[in-house]
Amino acid sequence: MTIDTTPTPSDRLPEQMRAALVENRKWFTMLGVLLIVLGALAILFPFVTGIAVTVFIGWLIFIGGIAQIVHTFSVKKWGGFLLSLLIGVVYVLAGGWLALAPVSGIVTLTILLSAAFLVQGGIETVMAFRIRDHEGWVWMLLSGIVALVVGALIFAELPSSAGWAIGLLTGINMISSGFAFFFLARAAGRQA
Numbered sequence: 349m350t351i352d353t354t355p356t357p358s359d360r361l362p363e364q365m366r367a368a369l370v371e372n373r374k375w376f377t378m379l380g381v382l383l384i385v386l387g388a389l390a391i392l393f394p395f396v397t398g399i400a401v402t403v404f405i406g407w408l409i410f411i412g413g414i415a416q417i418v419h420t421f422s423v424k425k426w427g428g429f430l431l432s433l434l435i436g437v438v439y440v441l442a443g444g445w446l447a448l449a450p451v452s453g454i455v456t457l458t459i460l461l462s463a464a465f466l467v468q469g470g471i472e473t474v475m476a477f478r479i480r481d482h483e484g485w486v487w488m489l490l491s492g493i494v495a496l497v498v499g500a501l502i503f504a505e506l507p508s509s510a511g512w513a514i515g516l517l518t519g520i521n522m523i524s525s526g527f528a529f530f531f532l533a534r535a536a537g538r539q540a
Contacts, residue, residue: 394515413439
């Protein structure tokens with residue numbers, strides 16, 4: 349009988365990090381469960397989630413625009429004063445519009461989301477054919493096709509897809525992260 353001495357991923361984890369995971373596994377578990385619950389709520393109420401995400405992004409862009417304008421007036425003597433000021437003003441207007449008119453802003457974000465999926469899908473499909481001599485290229489092709497289909501479906505259903513796309517995808521992302529933290533904590537518990 350031979351003993352497998354191949355290091356497992358947890359064996360390669362630095363000891364200090366492993367100790368922190370074991371010591372704080374309850375916090376990781378609670379974070380995982382919380383993210384799973386919040387993700388489920390986001391999926392159950394995708395429109396509300398989409399509005400919340402739109403408002404949040406709007407405020408981030410608005411604050412970034414204010415910072416850009418303050419920066420512009422702080423360094424007036426450099427050659428990009430007017431262009432930097434213009435960027436700040438555009439950020440303030442776009443951010444304010446998203447934050448204060450989220451229903452119309454959610455449609456715009458959904459269009460951008462659809463475009464991002466379409467571009468990603470196109471790039472991944474081209475990439476798959478460029479690497480078709482390598483094992484696993486089909487997975488890249490499948491990912492590209494899925495992204496193209498999702499992007500096309502979101503775009504084809506506009507403006508109604510604005511009511512569910514951002515919230516649904518946010519919820520799926522939160523659930524995925526929640527399971528990652530939850531199972532990380534479970535693995536740390538087995539090492540305790």
